[in-house]
Amino acid sequence: MKHRAYVPLSCARALFARNGVVAFVLLAVCVLTQARDESADPSPRACRIDSIEFEGWKAEQISNEWLKLIVVPQLGGRLMQVFFAGHPFLFVNPKYKGRYFSPSEGAAKRRWFNYGGDKIWPMPEGSQDEHHWPGPISDELDDGIYASQVHSAGSRCSLGLEGPPDERTGLQYSREISIGRDSPEIAFHAVMKNASSHRIQWSMQSVTQYDTADLQTIGTYNKNFWAFTPVNRQSSYLNGYYVRSGLSDDPSFSVKNELFTLHWLYLQSEVWIDSPGGWLAVADGSSQFAVVERFLFHAGADYPDKATVIFYKNGPAVDIDNRGMPFIRTSADDAPYYMEAELNSPIVGLEPGGSYAMDTKWYPTRMGNRIVTVTDAGAISEPLTISSTGEGVRIAVSFGVFFPGKLTANFYDGNHGEVGVVFLQTVNPSELISLDRDIKIPSLTKRVSLRLIDAQGIDRGSLGEAQLTRSSGGA
Secondary structure (H helix, E strand, C coil), X not given: CCCCCCCCHHHHXXXXXXXXXXXXHHHHHHXXXXXXXXXXXXXXXXXXXXXXXXXXXEEEEEEXXXXXXXXXXXXXXXXXXXXXXXXXXXXXXXXXXXXXCCHHHHHHHCCCCCCECEXXXXXXXXXXXXXXXXXXXXXXXXXXXXXEEEEECECEEEEEEECCCCCCCCEEEEEEEEEECCCCCEEEEEEEEECCCCCEEEEEEEEEEEECECCCCCCCECCXXXXXXXXXXXXXXXXXXXXXXXXXXXXXXXXXXXXXXXXXCCCCEXXXXXXXXXXXXXXXXXCCEEEEEEECCCCCCCCHHHCCEEEEECCCEEEECCCCCEEEECCCCCCCCEEEEEEECCCEEECCCCEEEEEEEEEEEECCCCCCEECCCEEEEEEEEEEECCCEEEEEEEEEECCCEEEEEEEECCCCCEEEEEEEEEECCCCCEEEEEEEECCCCCCEEEEXXXXXXXXXXXXXEEEECCCCCCCC
């Protein structure tokens, strides 16, 4: 990777010294002083955006101390890879590393080139009429060259991407990808615009391909890879989900504790969920790295066939050869190891020049192969439990946080009044947190709440609450 070189702005005046030797000395002293001061500063370093080369492509890297996001504007504005604490999340197709095929080349070959990564697609899919997108296909939306522009850098880094208009759908996509300096939170602002001269109607879909290969054993898949999203208690689907393609009784799928649970198996299928929960989670139980994707759920809105969340498992499937004979596609080269997590916007009508935006956020964190819920502060693997001891209570809980900061236990009486706060420990998103310890509590305590306070002192919310079953906290 090739990075641009930067001189601190505070040192730039040294470059204007008339004497070359003096200029060199001043610049050296200034840079060394700057480095010393930065190393002594405990606050997070600024985020940055750099032009680099990634797997043979020209790319833009958005980074802070937690993350490296790799964006390749040439490939339909794709976010090609996300590194969190050094761990890569996304699938990058080795067949096409460093390569690019224009929409005209794809159309001529009647092929879609799956580079991997994360992108935006239209919904609904199908070839029955002009109101459906016959994808995945090579077109301006998927393979067009997007223009990139740095919108901001420093305390917050934002990269804008704007694609060309697509004649078939009438759509033009743009997106902004942003991170701050003090957490691994990733914000996406995706916009679909009507670039045609007539009214159109579409849903916008974020499509993220997660790598499900076993990183320890080459040539095999990860047998401890999971995905979760809340089910709808009044679901339009039997059992809370709908298998759109593949085996209807695919053993990968189940519903447990009001969560749709996917245990990844190397078997092609696509499942639709009308989840109202506003989040999905993807977790690698082997490495204990996870991503929570959050979205806005619009109650009563018209989603594509009711689905807000879609999971697609790539793998062996029945296909038809050029002789019209069925066969099973089993090669990892033909069906590489990845899973798509897809978020749908409502279907909206757009007048010429009109636009619609979809805002989503990702939260990389640490988590095993179990999840019970997601809060604003983190992902809970094991819920908070408390039990009485002689002088207080014993608390047990396991979770991953979305922001660095400190964990506190807040105590409340029977009237919901706060009667005390105890600092427990510092926490950060790159560590899986498991607590099992005794704490002393005020005598009036009826309820205990664990809360995350970030580095700026902002209360990010609860990581679990539990009621005391005894009559008083210390008696």
